[in-house]
Amino acid sequence: MNMNEASLIDLPTELAPSIEAAVEGMEAGRGLPRKLLHELRDKGAFRMLTPRELGGSETSLKTVLQVYEGFGRLDASVAWVVWNANFGFIGALLGEEGNARIWAGDDEPVFSNSGAPGTAIPSDGGYRLSGNWKIVSGIKNADWLTVIGVIVENGSPRLTDAGSPDVRLFVLHRDQLSIKATWNVSGMVGSDSNDVLVNDAFVPEELVARMDVPARIQRPLYQGFMPALVLPGCSAVVLGVAQTAIEETVALALSKKMSNGGGTLSESARAQAVIARSEASLHAARLLLLSAAEALDTAGENGDPVTIEQRAALRSAMSHAAQVSRQVLVEMYELGSSSSLYRGNPLERLFRDGMVALQHANHSAVLFEDAGRVRFGNAPDRLLF
Template sequence: MSETHETSETASGSSAVDPLALPGLLRPAIEAASEEADRRADVPTELYGALRDAGAFRLLTPRALGGSQTPLTTVLKVYEGFGRIDASVAWLVWNANFGFVGALLDESATERIWGREHEPAFANSGMPGTAVPAEGGYRVSGHWRIVSGINAAEWLVAVVVVLEDGAPRMTAAGTPDVQLCVLGRDQWSVKETWDVSGMRGTGSNDVVVEDAFVPADFLAPLDAPLDAPLRIDEPLYRGFLPSLVLPGCTAIVLGIAQAALDETVALVLTKRNSTGATLAESPRTQYVLADSEAALQAARLLLTSAAQTLQDAAERGDTPTLEQRAALRAAMTHAAQVSRRTLVTLYELASSTSLYRGNRLERLFRDGMAALQHANHSALPMEAAGRVRLGMEPGLGLF
């Protein structure tokens, strides 16, 4: 990652760091706060502020709202760059980048959200809550688990299903009415549940909302770009919106696995076996390292290619096909499988070194395994992609 910190201009006229330079720019602050974040099981306030001030949370925000409106393939490189430094920070950056909702919401809502001196702080959850129509808006309720960065967030972007007479309201397309809903900090409570072994610095606690009134202009259909004009009509937002979110976690695990590989390469040059030879002299070590490097690079290229296809379709104004979306999900699951295999193989290769807390390989392994537990990395999306290949419906939400 280049250490050159190029700048550009935002809509507000302020200078902004080139997104690709952000991981290198913020590395010292991230590394200085790493142990505190792990100990506290949450992101330190100073580090969160540094990330926000540098622009790490406005990658997908429209330029009209002061964001960098960064292409998806570039955003994935940024996420991977953070993943190579610290998994928890990368996860927070991914989860906080929900500024694209500004392209969907009415201007009355964006004025309240962005009408402050600093960048709004988002958290999000794709688990569905419920929204019941009420005069002027909706009554929203839900219990969202594992919401990363919630203690630092000012706004929660949650998926809700609109209910009528206790059942999902159906759209003209015959599907449940699923909306993105933005809630303010005073509308939810946090349950401190994040007592885990990996990705501790994300502070991914539970969130509860009980019958909160949300004005209608703070909700937007999740498939709005496919069915209706955008308020801020830019190519980045014209495709299938979940594709701006879904592959971010996969880019992060590729970064974690790459960092583990880099650490292992440095280790085997000095670590010796029982005969006194370095591990680097072993043909098995040489094979494992070369094989892992090739596998990660191939998985990275496949993920980038699938994302680029969707990005190109949006820029042309084409509706992304189900097959294109399936290719992205298949690439994500494949990259997750490669990353898992790489982490396990390198953990074994490093032998007892991998056991010690304070050793970076130990931290990368437990953080990587935690990130790979995300639902996006399960076998279900690959099964859904297989159904699409067979001409069937995917049978999976947000696909």
């Protein structure tokens, strides 16, 4: 790990006072305040995956996941927006003309993204893109939105030479979309995860990227399976949330009296066992996720292709992290008993934020099925696996 990556891992700690001061405002405003957003941007939180020639730090996936987890320990909404804003790797896929349009200003561009598919119809010099993308985190403060589009010709998806649908990444400027205020939820309120509508927006060819060809920039971070730079971020966030839930439960248990008058909760053998088991499970899940990410980093450094088995291992590690984090959050909430119910108690917010984060499609238990298909020598069913 180089000095730059070490400083990035310390970034959540450095920004902790600013994040803690903004939490109440995020709950009320349903988004990150501009001051905090600018501080995150200026400190490099949004450019970890951006190529160096575009001002990025081009950080290894393993380190990026550690940064996401660090932010998750502080606030799930902040961590979620940081994860979604780290789409600068699009600069390794686009040509110089497209990058010149996105990175044209003095300020670093802020991205948001969605993995749900829209429809793209070929047009002279580009495509006409339409879609309704739901739960697009950080969209209110984003300069650019990157979405997936399926290219359609004569009413049917166009196929690649490999026989699969022609799916590409499309980059839209914020003035090409409309935001529908739908984020009326119980948890991760500050993530600004509203719906986005796009109706027949023209996207020039230079702002469209293919994912089935090698990246234009051929350096280690960009030589592997590009979606893997995005997919596991949400799992790192929930690991951070669950870890803080353990720490808050331990702090509560030191003074919380048991209802039977038998001393503090920390003196209960059951509480001691639950805390030890939860921490061990969470630590193991964290190591598994980071190990899977490191395997992809190593493949890039060695110039080796990322295998379908390595991709399956990453997906399994993500689903496992989600299962463990959910169990930890439930057990901490139960240990807190009535204290967990009250706003103002950290466990209350950690529980609802964590449970909302765990509803993400990337955390679906059915992804174990595709990993199992790979283990039996079959191709996965799901796109971008």
